[in-house]
Amino acid sequence: MSERERADLTMAMVHSGETVDLSAIEGVKVDKHSTGGVGDTTTLVLAPLVASLGVPVAKMSGRGLGHTGGTIDKLESISGFHTDIGKEEFVRLVNRHRIAVIGQTGNLTPADKMLYALRDVTATVESIPLIASSIMSKKIAAGADAIVLDVKTGAGAFMKTAAEAEALARAMVGIGNKLGRKTMAVISDMSQPLGFAIGNALEVREAIETLQGRGPKDLVELCLALGSQMVYLAGKAASLEEAEAKLKEALAAGKALEKFKTFVANQGGDPAVADDPDRLPQAAYRIEVPAREDGVVAAMAADDIGHAAMLLGAGRATKESQIDLAVGLVLNKKVGDPVRAGESLVTIHANREAVDEVKDKLYASIRIAGQAEAPALIRGIVT
């Protein structure tokens, strides 16, 4: 498909259903999209972080199927937090505080759902132009003026190789720019989970720790890369470098954490979690998974670790499944870390004692070798 055809298909899908009009919100509305990974806590960090620099974050979010719940499920682990705020209140909050999250409403891009079903039976699910137009149509229908994409690559991602991920990123950036929505992308590693926490309340805690300035190195690095593109595209910095310096300052000065508290309180939640994450729901049992040998962690397969979190009840297998917000996994080691036999590789947070199946899955997904190096997190930038 030519660039023209990709752009036309995207707009045909946008116009097949309702669209969201965010014109009542002042400023450039930049939306961030991730192609999906395991333990991806970036939205919870980025939303208050960029809002603290004046970037309007008008986030429409879903629950979704997966290893953990979606952004809304995660936020609902904060006591009282809700997203059924209504369109008017949503617009008022974003204009006044630069941040709000609302549940998905309206029938957006129905043609995308039909085309997806058709792709499923015609072996075209993996066609890059069709994936690119599918994703971009949903972002444009949801009202984005500019778009930042996190295209994941590796075992836990849809695109298994960095070359495929780059091709998808270039296709989406091409469509966005042709349609007058400035678009940039980061290609990031998803061979192992991002950060340490995988689970709903556990990821909220990880996001709070990151906003407090003590986040996992990889999560911080990715938030700075994606956040710089968001701040730059929103016109709040003259270059990506200047944007990154502003983000670091907002983190160090506690502005991002303050914005998180305001955001949580605005939507009925308990803002005290930001200073005391022990107020989040906690699982009844913590079970360690000790290394069986000395060595260096050589692999932590993101897809299998995500599946282990799902077995605990952290995610939904079907739309009707109930999720347990307290359960999940906390990695104590990442790829490249040395480990001694008996040291804990992972802490299981469970609401039942019998977790042998989860342990087996974890042992099968973690490889210990004589030597190994940490993989590079950022595999490419497309601007």
Ligand code: URA
């Ligand atoms: N995600 C989408 O939204 N569409 C695709 O086609 C593939 C992944």
Ligand code: CA
């Ligand atoms: Ca995480």
